[in-house]
Amino acid sequence: MKGSRPWLAVLLLSAVLVRAAAVLVLQSHHVPRSTYEHGEIAASLVAGRGFAMHFLGVDGPTSQQAPVYPLVVAAAYALGGVERPRSLLILELGQAFLGGLMVLGVFRLATWAAPERPAVAWSAAWIAALHPTLVYAATHVQVALLAATLVVWTFVWAVRAGASGSNGDAIIAGLLLALCALTDPILGLVAPGLFAVLALSRTEASASRSSWSLGAVVVMVAALGVTPWIARNAFVHGEFVPIKSTFGYAFWQGNCAISEGTDKVVRASVEGVMDGAKDAGSLAAYNRTVWEARHTAGYIDDVAFTAEDRRYLETLSEPERSRVLLRRAIADIRKDALRYVGLCVRRFRYFWLFDETNPRSRVFIYRASHLGLTGLSLLGLATAGATLRRRSAPMLATVGAISLFHALTIVSARFHIPIEPLMAIWAGAGLVRTLDFAWGRLPGRSVAAAGGLEHVGVVGRLG
Known part of the structure; x- marks a missing residue:
C-alpha cells in the first residue's frame, strides 16, 4: 500500500481542489438569503441569544x-462576521476539505467491500470526488455534505x-453514530x-469479542452522546423532544391538502426565472438565477396558512405546533387516502x-450525473461478486x-446526497465492469487482460 499513497494524495487533493474551484467559480457566498434556518x-448563537430563531411566528429557543x-x-x-460573504467563503472552503475527507472514507469502505478488486475502490473514490451533486454540495450552507461524510x-x-x-474503535463508532443523529435524526437509520x-467485518483477531458486545458499546456511547441535547430540549420545551421538534411540521408540509409531496410550492413564475438562466453570461450568474428561482418557488407555509392559523400557532409551544400540524396532515390523508398513496409514489x-x-x-448536469450514478450503481450491484454483494447488504438496507x-x-x-457516497461504491464496481467489457472488445485485448491491468498497469500501481 505504500506505493499507492502518493496516488491517494493526488485523489484527495483533486477532490478538495474541484470543490474549492466550484466555490470560487459559482460565488454562492455572495448569494443573498442562502443560509436559511442554519444561518x-x-x-x-454568535449574538449570545442561544440556539434560537423565529419559527412559525414565534421568536425563542428552538429545536x-x-x-x-x-x-x-x-x-x-x-x-x-454574521452572514458576511467572507464567513460563508470560510465555511464553503472548509466544506471543500470535508469533501476530501468524505472521499477518503469512500476509498476505505470500498476497499473493505471489494478487497479482491482494488480498481473498484479507486473508481468509487474518483466518482465520489467528481460527482457533480457532491461537488455542488460544498457550495451550499446545507447539512447534506456533512451528513454524507458522517454516514x-x-x-x-x-x-x-x-x-x-x-x-x-467501538466507542468512536458510537460517537460517529451520535453525530449522525445530532446532524440529522433521519441518519439514525444508519444504526441497523x-x-x-x-458482524460482517469480524476477523480472527476479533473473534474473542462478540458483535453483540461491540454493538452494546456503540449503543451506549451513542445514547450518551445525544443525551445532553435531549436534556437541553426537555429544559427548553418542558417535555421530551428527540433531537428535533419538527417531524409533524415536515410531515404536514409533505402531505397537506395542497402539497406536491415536498416543502415547496409549484409556481408558474419559476419557469420564467429559469428561462432567464439561458442568457446568463457566466456560471456565477447562472447559479444566482437558479437561486432566484428557488426563492421564487417559496415554501408551502407561504400559501397554506391563513392569518387565523398563524395567530393560533403562535399561542402554542414549538412541539405542540408540530403535533397540531401532524394531526391536520393525518386528517387530510383520511379524507383522501389514495392521494397520500399517490404522493408516496411521487416522492x-x-x-x-x-x-x-x-x-x-432541472439543470441538465444534475439530471445527467444523477442518472449516471444510479445506472452505474445498479450495474455494479447486478454484476458484483459474492463478497461485494454480501458486504454491501447493510449499506443497501440503509x-x-x-x-x-x-x-x-x-x-x-x-x-439524496447522504446516500450518494455509498452509491459511489457500487458505481465504482459498475464502472470497472464497463471498462472490463470495453477492453475485452478491443482488438488484441481480452477481459482477462483488462483484469491483469490491476496488477501490472496503472491501476495496479494505485492498488
Whole structure:
C-alpha cells in the first residue's frame, strides 16, 4: 500500500481542489438569503441569544434544527462576521476539505467491500470526488455534505471496530453514530446497518469479542452522546423532544391538502426565472438565477396558512405546533387516502429521479450525473461478486430505509446526497465492469487482460 499513497494524495487533493474551484467559480457566498434556518440559528448563537430563531411566528429557543451544523455555521460567523460573504467563503472552503475527507472514507469502505478488486475502490473514490451533486454540495450552507461524510465514516469505523474487536474503535463508532443523529435524526437509520457491518467485518483477531458486545458499546456511547441535547430540549420545551421538534411540521408540509409531496410550492413564475438562466453570461450568474428561482418557488407555509392559523400557532409551544400540524396532515390523508398513496409514489420517483418542484434538479448536469450514478450503481450491484454483494447488504438496507422514509414523509433533492457516497461504491464496481467489457472488445485485448491491468498497469500501481 505504500506505493499507492502518493496516488491517494493526488485523489484527495483533486477532490478538495474541484470543490474549492466550484466555490470560487459559482460565488454562492455572495448569494443573498442562502443560509436559511442554519444561518439564523448561528447568528443567534454568535449574538449570545442561544440556539434560537423565529419559527412559525414565534421568536425563542428552538429545536427546529439538529445542533451540529448550526454550530459549524456559527463558528464560521465568529471568524468572518454574521452572514458576511467572507464567513460563508470560510465555511464553503472548509466544506471543500470535508469533501476530501468524505472521499477518503469512500476509498476505505470500498476497499473493505471489494478487497479482491482494488480498481473498484479507486473508481468509487474518483466518482465520489467528481460527482457533480457532491461537488455542488460544498457550495451550499446545507447539512447534506456533512451528513454524507458522517454516514461514510460511521460505516468505516464499524468495519474497523468489527475487525479489531477493540472497545476504543467501538466507542468512536458510537460517537460517529451520535453525530449522525445530532446532524440529522433521519441518519439514525444508519444504526441497523452499522451493527450488521460489525458482524460482517469480524476477523480472527476479533473473534474473542462478540458483535453483540461491540454493538452494546456503540449503543451506549451513542445514547450518551445525544443525551445532553435531549436534556437541553426537555429544559427548553418542558417535555421530551428527540433531537428535533419538527417531524409533524415536515410531515404536514409533505402531505397537506395542497402539497406536491415536498416543502415547496409549484409556481408558474419559476419557469420564467429559469428561462432567464439561458442568457446568463457566466456560471456565477447562472447559479444566482437558479437561486432566484428557488426563492421564487417559496415554501408551502407561504400559501397554506391563513392569518387565523398563524395567530393560533403562535399561542402554542414549538412541539405542540408540530403535533397540531401532524394531526391536520393525518386528517387530510383520511379524507383522501389514495392521494397520500399517490404522493408516496411521487416522492419515491422524485428521490430516485428528479424533484420537479426544485429548480436545481432541472439543470441538465444534475439530471445527467444523477442518472449516471444510479445506472452505474445498479450495474455494479447486478454484476458484483459474492463478497461485494454480501458486504454491501447493510449499506443497501440503509439506502433503502432512508429512501422509504422520505417516500412516506417528505422529499427534497438534498435528501439524496447522504446516500450518494455509498452509491459511489457500487458505481465504482459498475464502472470497472464497463471498462472490463470495453477492453475485452478491443482488438488484441481480452477481459482477462483488462483484469491483469490491476496488477501490472496503472491501476495496479494505485492498488
